[in-house]
Amino acid sequence: MGGVNREETSARRRRGLGATPAADRAPWHPRRLRDLLRLAVADRQAIDADGLLPPENELMDEFSASRTAIRDALALLVDEGQIERRRGQGTSRVASYIVFDIAVPGTQDIDEYRGLTSGVVPRLLHRSWTxxxxxxxxxxxxxxxxxxxxxxxxxxxxxxxxxxxxTNYLRASEGEMVAEVPFVADFYTFLLDAGVDIADQATTLQARLADNEVAPLLDVEVGSPVLAFEQAIRNGRGEVVDVALGVFRDDVRMTASNFVYRPPG
Structure with a gap:
């Protein structure tokens, strides 16, 4: 009786239609755009032979962002020491990286994991299709x-x-599964409660300084040391279903381990 089928609902959600207010499309915030531009700085594919990033107009097209948003995000990367901007010469990468692999040993049952993370509570800042x-x-x-x-x-x-x-970025198929699910626990529990298949993860860590975007949110001073990370969450087929970008306060001591999810029955 005039209903909307599941495929139509999914398409509307991806376009930002028929979504909850928390999931409405919103312009790029400089903080999130800065994190994604940092990936471009780290990627050799985004750097030309002279070590230059693409010009502003190309970044505007690639990220569907305004010139002001691009400039604000690039300014944050300048403050971090990741890039250098020179009038008439473009934007160049100045940060260098030491890359290494890290394996996280051990497994644990997901019920045990839930118990370990019961005191972790998220405060949602932004949720949208992009x-x-x-x-x-x-x-x-x-x-x-x-x-x-x-x-x-x-x-x-x-x-x-x-x-x-x-900030976690989920593929559309997994995003549709969690789009209407309340986010009230840690992210792994959030995914599992929505039925998302997750099997393992890989995390890259790098020391950094808190800028004026994250410092107030973490209740630390601008310039305080933080630990930045990039994480890939994979499903049982080895597909990366989620990419997370974020920073931890420097006084956090965290033990990371992979887990084995054993479905009921």
Missing amino acids: PAPAPLARRLTGVATGEPCLAIEYVLNARNEPIAVI
């Missing part, structure tokens, strides 16, 4: 540049203290 820029699309399995993904940005609290600012 087109995947190239650096993000390269990391998400089967996602082309410009295809929709679900962005969820939040402050992670533990023992009533803010410990991290994180």
Whole structure:
């Protein structure tokens, strides 16, 4: 009787139609755009032979962002020491990286994991469908540049203290599964409660300084040391279904381990 089928509902959600107010499309915030531009800085594919990033107009097209948003995000990267901007010469990468692999040993049952994270509570900052820029699309399995993904940005609290600012980017198929699910626990529990298949993860860490975007959210001074990370969450087929970008406060001591999810029955 005039209903909308599941395929139509999914398409509307991806376009930002028929979504909850928390999931409405919103312009890029400089903080989130800065994180994605940092991926472009780290990616050799985005740097030309002279070490230059694409010009502003190309970045505007790639990220579907305004010139002001691009400039604000680039200014944050300048403050970090990631890039250098010279009038008439373009934007060049100045940060260098030491890259290494890290394996996280051990497994644990998901019920045990829930018990360990029961005191972790997110404070949602932003939740919307957004087109995947190239650096993000390269990391998400089967996602082309410009295809929709679900962005969820939040402050992670533990023992009533803010410990991290994180943005997770989910593929559309997994994003549709969680789009209407309340986000009230840690992110793994959030995914599992929605029925998302997750099997393992890989995390890259790098020391950084808190800028004027994350410092107030973490209740630290601008310039305080923080630990930035990039995480890929994979399903049982080895596909990357989610990419997370964020920073932890420097006084956080965290033990990370992979887990084995054993479905009921």
